[in-house]
Amino acid sequence: MAKKIVDGRGSFCPGPLMEMIAVLKSSQIGDELEVLSTDKGSANEIPEWVNKVGHEYVSTVEKDGVWHITMRKKK
Amino acid sequence: MMSSSKICVVVISGSLERLQMAAMVASVAAVSGSEVLVFFSMNALPHFIKGRTVKAAHEGEMGALMASKKVPEFKTLFEQAVELGDAKIFPCSMAMDVLGIEEKDLEDYLEKATGLTKFLHDGQDGQVWTF
Numbered sequence: 001m002a003k004k005i006v007d008g009r010g011s012f013c014p015g016p017l018m019e020m021i022a023v024l025k026s027s028q029i030g031d032e033l034e035v036l037s038t039d040k041g042s043a044n045e046i047p048e049w050v051n052k053v054g055h056e057y058v059s060t061v062e063k064d065g066v067w068h069i070t071m072r073k074k075k
Numbered sequence: 076m077m078s079s080s081k082i083c084v085v086v087i088s089g090s091l092e093r094l095q096m097a098a099m100v101a102s103v104a105a106v107s108g109s110e111v112l113v114f115f116s117m118n119a120l121p122h123f124i125k126g127r128t129v130k131a132a133h134e135g136e137m138g139a140l141m142a143s144k145k146v147p148e149f150k151t152l153f154e155q156a157v158e159l160g161d162a163k164i165f166p167c168s169m170a171m172d173v174l175g176i177e178e179k180d181l182e183d184y185l186e187k188a189t190g191l192t193k194f195l196h197d198g199q200d201g202q203v204w205t206f
Contacts, residue, residue: 014103015147018155021106025159052107 001030009066013041017049020071024055027073032058035069043067081110081201083194088206089118091131091138091149097206098152105160112201113153114194115185116167119206121174122150123166123182150182157184165189 006023008016016037023033037043043060050057050071058070082104086097097113105111115123122131131149133139156162166181168188178187 010145012144012146014099014152015145018102018106018147018152018159021159022155049103049107 001032002028003032003034006033006035008035008037008039008042010038011042012039013045015039016042017046020046024073029073029075031073033071033073035067035071037067037069038065040067043069046071079108081112081198083198083201083203084111084113085203085205086113086115086119087117089122089131091133091141092135093206094119094122094131094149095138095141095146095152097204098147098149098156100204101162101164102152102156102160105156105162107160109161110201111156111160111162112194112198113156113162113164114167114189115164116170120166120170123153123185124174124176124180125182154182154184165194167191 004023004027006020008019016035016039020033020035027033035046046069047057047060055074056072058072061068084097084101086094101111101113121127133142153164157164164185166185166188168190171188
């Protein structure tokens with residue numbers, strides 16, 4: 001189970017989401033992705049997408065203006 | 076990915092704001108389980124000619140702001156809609172005739188030229204979003 005960082009800092013919605021999905025496509029089931037985003041919209045949108053599509057949403061933490069959104073690939 | 080709904084996005088404007096919003100709707104819908112059909116005509120289509128360097132003009136305040144920030148480019152989002160999701164993008168055959176261009180002149184992620192008859196038929200059971 002790999003842990004991957006997707007650096008979407010500086011981009012805006014839906015940039016970080018799309019970057020995450022691109023990495024997700026080449027990941028294995030069980031891999032954990034942590035998306036870094038400076039865009040609050042993405043911090044709301046990414047968990048919404050993860051739940052809708054059926055992956056596992058793990059957590060969101062804000063630190064120094066950067067949101068760290070963690071999810072796990074389920075399928 | 077199984078599609079649960081169909082969304083048609085008709086883009087005729089060449090303005091940055093409208094192209095951006097259309098690209099956002101198409102890309103997010105395409106990666107969220109919807110089948111997405113996009114139709115480019117009128118002032119939207121020339122932006123998808125290969126090698127074009129003219130930037131889309133903004134309509135107002137938001138477009139000017141977006142142009143100065145790192146928002147994802149609308150062309151990248153349309154391409155991601157096709158590559159990462161279930162989207163197909165059709166150039167309008169009438170607009171191509173008026174511009175005097177062929178399929179090879181357009182970005183590679185676009186489908187074959189399509190007329191309104193086919194697009195209306197293919198999209199008749201979907202939501203329609205117009206930009």
